[in-house]
Amino acid sequence: MHIQTAKAASNGADSWDLSRYAADFPILAQQVRGKPLVYLDNAATTQKPAAVIRTVSEFYEQHNSNVHRGVHLLSQRATQLYEDSREKVRAFLNAASTKEIVFTRGTTEAINLVASAWGRETLKPGDEVLISWMEHHSNIVPWQMVCQQTGATLKVIPINDAGELDLKAFESLLSTRTKMLAITAVSNALGTVNPLPTLIEKAHGVGALVLVDGAQLIPHAAVDVQALDCDFLAFSSHKLYGPTGVGVLYGKEAGLHAMAPYQGGGDMIRTVSFERTTYAALPNKFEAGTPNIAGAIGLGAAIDYVSGIGMNAIAQHEAAILEYGTAQLLAVPGLRMIGTAKRKAGVLSFVLEGVHPHDIGTIVDMHGVAIRTGHHCAQPVMDRFRIPATARASLALYSSRADIDALVRALSKVKEVFG
Amino acid sequence: MSEFRELYQEVILDHNRNPRNFGVLEDANRFADGTNPLCGDKVKITLRVEDGKIAAVRFDGMGCAISTASASVMTETLLGKSEEDAQKLFESFHDLITHGSAGEVDKSLGKLKVFGGVSEYPTRIKCAILCWHTMKAALDGSQEPVTTE
Ligand SMILES: Cc1ncc(COP(=O)(O)O)c(C=O)c1O
Numbered sequence: 251m252h253i254q255t256a257k258a259a260s261n262g263a264d265s266w267d268l269s270r271y272a273a274d275f276p277i278l279a280q281q282v283r284g285k286p287l288v289y290l291d292n293a294a295t296t297q298k299p300a301a302v303i304r305t306v307s308e309f310y311e312q313h314n315s316n317v318h319r320g321v322h323l324l325s326q327r328a329t330q331l332y333e334d335s336r337e338k339v340r341a342f343l344n345a346a347s348t349k350e351i352v353f354t355r356g357t358t359e360a361i362n363l364v365a366s367a368w369g370r371e372t373l374k375p376g377d378e379v380l381i382s383w384m385e386h387h388s389n390i391v392p393w394q395m396v397c398q399q400t401g402a403t404l405k406v407i408p409i410n411d412a413g414e415l416d417l418k419a420f421e422s423l424l425s426t427r428t429k430m431l432a433i434t435a436v437s438n439a440l441g442t443v444n445p446l447p448t449l450i451e452k453a454h455g456v457g458a459l460v461l462v463d464g465a466q467l468i469p470h471a472a473v474d475v476q477a478l479d480c481d482f483l484a485f486s487s488h489k490l491y492g493p494t495g496v497g498v499l500y501g502k503e504a505g506l507h508a509m510a511p512y513q514g515g516g517d518m519i520r521t522v523s524f525e526r527t528t529y530a531a532l533p534n535k536f537e538a539g540t541p542n543i544a545g546a547i548g549l550g551a552a553i554d555y556v557s558g559i560g561m562n563a564i565a566q567h568e569a570a571i572l573e574y575g576t577a578q579l580l581a582v583p584g585l586r587m588i589g590t591a592k593r594k595a596g597v598l599s600f601v602l603e604g605v606h607p608h609d610i611g612t613i614v615d616m617h618g619v620a621i622r623t624g625h626h627c628a629q630p631v632m633d634r635f636r637i638p639a640t641a642r643a644s645l646a647l648y649s650s651r652a653d654i655d656a657l658v659r660a661l662s663k664v665k666e667v668f669g
Numbered sequence: 670m671s672e673f674r675e676l677y678q679e680v681i682l683d684h685n686r687n688p689r690n691f692g693v694l695e696d697a698n699r700f701a702d703g704t705n706p707l708c709g710d711k712v713k714i715t716l717r718v719e720d721g722k723i724a725a726v727r728f729d730g731m732g733c734a735i736s737t738a739s740a741s742v743m744t745e746t747l748l749g750k751s752e753e754d755a756q757k758l759f760e761s762f763h764d765l766i767t768h769g770s771a772g773e774v775d776k777s778l779g780k781l782k783v784f785g786g787v788s789e790y791p792t793r794i795k796c797a798i799l800c801w802h803t804m805k806a807a808l809d810g811s812q813e814p815v816t817t818e
Contacts (some may be wrong), residue, residue: 608733
């Protein structure tokens with residue numbers, strides 16, 4: 251009954267509803283296991299609109315060449331497209347300069363870059379790196395490694411039962427020993443949105459730098475890095491409707507300038523002799539070797555695509571689907587939401603009484619519904635909630651109320667099997 | 670319903686609900702721990718081997734229905750078997766869940782045959798095999814922690 255009404259509502263056109271854009275994503279038109287695909291694993295990776303796929307294949311069909319190297323026409327074109335993409339990223343983040351935009355393999359590499367190039371040079375015994383309990387492994391392990399190498403200490407901000415940062419504890423952990431606050435903007439396991447402006451201001455107050463893991467922020471909200479005043483921000487193209495294998499490290503120019511190179515090789519040098527190498531200017535200093543050229547250009551197309559729709563419209567749409575999804579899921583008997591923060595984005599993580607998340611995942615998959623089950627690369631979060639894993643539905647701009655309804659129907663089949 | 674009945678057979682659901690030989694054997698002389706790092710499943714297998722035969726066996730831990738039922742049916746099947754038979758069953762069970770029940774199936778598998786459907790779900794094979802690898806490590810006296818990686 252509940253679902254029926256909701257379904258009727260989902261056919262009505264609401265001004266905020268963007269789910270019609272699903273038609274731009276060729277992969278979503280398919281059937282899986284004989285059922286229409288309902289893709290709710292967007293926090294893991296998003297699908298790609300035709301415009302991005304076309305841009306990547308056009309690059310290989312018409313412009314493919316290496317960048318920054320040749321005098322021939324194709325190389326000029328490839329370089330131009332690659333650098334145009336960097337400008338698109340700059341404008342998208344409102345960074346001050348393209349020198350502040352470094353292409354990486356993704357969020358993980360961007361964080362490792364900072365942990366190595368900044369951390370290894372700077373950290374000493376007695377220094378502290380502050381992270382939170384809700385970090386993805388990629389914002390834990392690189393810091394653990396650099397702390398081991400330098401003798402610095404890793405500190406962790408606890409979270410409460412709703413999955414929100416303990417701000418009191420944060421303040422008491424902050425001190426002049428804190429050299430870096432590395433914090434996620436949005437938790438991929440819980441959906442919690444962290445209060446970045448406060449965190450950044452307080453961290454700067456003790457002289458610490460701030461790295462924002464923006465993997466789950468950039469796809470869901472408009473971001474202005476200058477207003478935010480973070481020192482670094484990392485994100486992945488593939489979670490923003492772009493290709494895999496490429497991502498971005500934003501860093502304030504002065505900070506990047508002061509850092510040693512990350513990897514050595516081609517493209518990151520000015521002059522090389524066996525006695526001495528001088529490094530290229532920003533951002534090339536951090537882009538050793540042939541980059542993921544097609545990927546970066548595809549990311550540019552993805553930015554054009556989402557900008558055409560508008561990040562604020564996307565945020566509004568996803569907030570409405572999240573609210574609807576939360577209400578529908580909470581009506582499922584025996585379902586417990588993991589992550590009930592006041593401010594959330596894009597993620598519905600849950601457990602069902604008496605059913606392991608893996609079994610939920612397999613059974614809903616039989617109904618064409620793709621969700622993620624597991625620890626979501628955030629084992630400390632699972633330990634905090636004393637659960638081995640969760641089932642997680644995560645949203646994108648093409649998610650609809652009908653997708654949520656399909657998930658809820660599939661969950662009722664789980665109940666049928668497990669009684 | 671029918672499509673996942675293949676996987677979630679009644680026997681599996683029953684063993685998941687009421688696991689047999691659950692817990693830790695106090696007087697065990699063989700034991701090992703296993704984990705599936707991908708999903709966080711953990712299992713502990715404790716056995717008492719007397720005169721080359723499995724006199725008692727228990728499993729402990731938590732996991733999905735497939736891993737719980739697999740461990741439960743495994744302990745039932747192994748009770749009273751020789752170490753050699755247990756090793757053979759491991760091989761047959763491995764074949765069953767990787768190739769399915771369409772091919773030749775070792776008759777001695779008995780009730781274990783209900784896991785034939787797992788072969789259709791490559792991501793779930795590790796769930797079914799973890800307890801077996803752990804049991805084998807316990808029999809072999811291996812000190813290495815068992816993982817499904
Ligand atoms: C919050 C968060 N940080 C970091 C990452 C790592 O991103 P990637 O695997 O694209 O480097 C992810 C994605 O899984 C994430 O959700």
